[in-house]
Amino acid sequence: MPAPSVFVGLELDADAYAGVPCWSGGPSYWAHTTVAVAYELRYATEVQPSMCNGGIGKKTLIVIAAAMARYADWSTGRNCRPTNDQLAAATGFCERTIQRAHECLRLLGVATEVLRGRQRTYTERMASWRMGDRHRGWASVWALHDNPQINRVIHSLSPHLERSPVTTTSPCFRSPITTHTGARARHHGAARRRAPDEKGRRLASRWRADPDTPPWARMYTTGSWAGMLAAPAAAGWTPADLTALVADWLGTGHWIPNAPARPIALLGTLLAWHTSHNSLSDRPAALDEAREAQARAAEQARAAAAEQARREHAEGRARGKAAATGPGRAAAFEALATARKRAAHRRTTAAAAEQAARDEPVAHARRARRGANDFYRRDLWR
Numbered sequence: 001m002p003a004p005s006v007f008v009g010l011e012l013d014a015d016a017y018a019g020v021p022c023w024s025g026g027p028s029y030w031a032h033t034t035v036a037v038a039y040e041l042r043y044a045t046e047v048q049p050s051m052c053n054g055g056i057g058k059k060t061l062i063v064i065a066a067a068m069a070r071y072a073d074w075s076t077g078r079n080c081r082p083t084n085d086q087l088a089a090a091t092g093f094c095e096r097t098i099q100r101a102h103e104c105l106r107l108l109g110v111a112t113e114v115l116r117g118r119q120r121t122y123t124e125r126m127a128s129w130r131m132g133d134r135h136r137g138w139a140s141v142w143a144l145h146d147n148p149q150i151n152r153v154i155h156s157l158s159p160h161l162e163r164s165p166v167t168t169t170s171p172c173f174r175s176p177i178t179t180h181t182g183a184r185a186r187h188h189g190a191a192r193r194r195a196p197d198e199k200g201r202r203l204a205s206r207w208r209a210d211p212d213t214p215p216w217a218r219m220y221t222t223g224s225w226a227g228m229l230a231a232p233a234a235a236g237w238t239p240a241d242l243t244a245l246v247a248d249w250l251g252t253g254h255w256i257p258n259a260p261a262r263p264i265a266l267l268g269t270l271l272a273w274h275t276s277h278n279s280l281s282d283r284p285a286a287l288d289e290a291r292e293a294q295a296r297a298a299e300q301a302r303a304a305a306a307e308q309a310r311r312e313h314a315e316g317r318a319r320g321k322a323a324a325t326g327p328g329r330a331a332a333f334e335a336l337a338t339a340r341k342r343a344a345h346r347r348t349t350a351a352a353a354e355q356a357a358r359d360e361p362v363a364h365a366r367r368a369r370r371g372a373n374d375f376y377r378r379d380l381w382r
Helices: 026-050 058-069 084-091 095-108 122-130 148-156 181-188 198-209 215-219 222-226 230-234 239-251 263-275 286-325 327-375
Strands: 111-115 141-144
Touching: 026 058, 026 095, 026 148, 058 084, 058 095, 058 141, 084 095, 095 111, 198 215, 198 222, 198 230, 198 239, 215 263, 222 263, 239 263, 239 286, 286 327
Parallel strands: none
Antiparallel strands: 111 141
16 A cells, blocks of 8 residues: 555645646657647747746657656646656756756646645645655646647648558559459449438538537538438437537546547547447437426426416406496395395384383473472462
């Protein structure tokens, strides 16, 4: 098991690599091709006048770049953090030469210093010492990547498709004598080119017309894309599936240049990567389409429920208005008026009877007192 000091490292921010590309050919291709071509194109005119303390030779730069590439992530070229002592021990050059190589790679545009090296703080040194790490500083973190301008030059210098990079005989030196039996077929007329796959051509046409399609997909015609898209089209793929495949490739840490040299071959690589852990029947956009269909169904259900509630409310208002102006309402109000009249008549009769009951004792008392007063009058008894 490795020592605990091996796991001591300075964590980077989540967006430390934002806007920084990756390499596309691996460590050997980056060191021996990308760096070499960048040196030939830009060193004498742009880089050497800008370097601080002297220059650096091409062979020396390639050796140091190859040593740095061994410390980077193989698939992306990121997280390259070797110390100057490690590079000096691996290459045999002094520390000053290592520093000039770093400056040259940065000015060539093939390496980016994501985190500059610095001394460790007291708290960091104490924490490192507890893990068995006695170093007093942090090494710089580099991202080794391609340069779009250099890539265009490299692709323009690539050999013709007719000749393989490993062949030793040029096509122009082929023998004019044909001894194989297929030579007779030329006397019977030229062979006809196979017609493009119709399903693949339709899928390519829809994909090129989709606004979400990458721009490099429009570099070729639908007939050129038809052969590569024949199998996905037969499996029921849509333009959204192709765009989702590109997004999945980028989401796993891979990199696609803005203008790939061979877009059709690139799409073939993406399809091979997809079929390595899936099948063509597993469409990349199937889950998104199912989620969107479920959302549309839920929205339609909510709209239908709202429309039903609105319709029921309108019917209820119509019934209420009809009941307010119909014969039933008039009969009800007539019966209410009759009941109110009867109640008022009963209240009037009761009030009159009560008042008569009150007036009768008063009248009787008045009549009785009128006779008593005559008994006490003196003028009547003289």
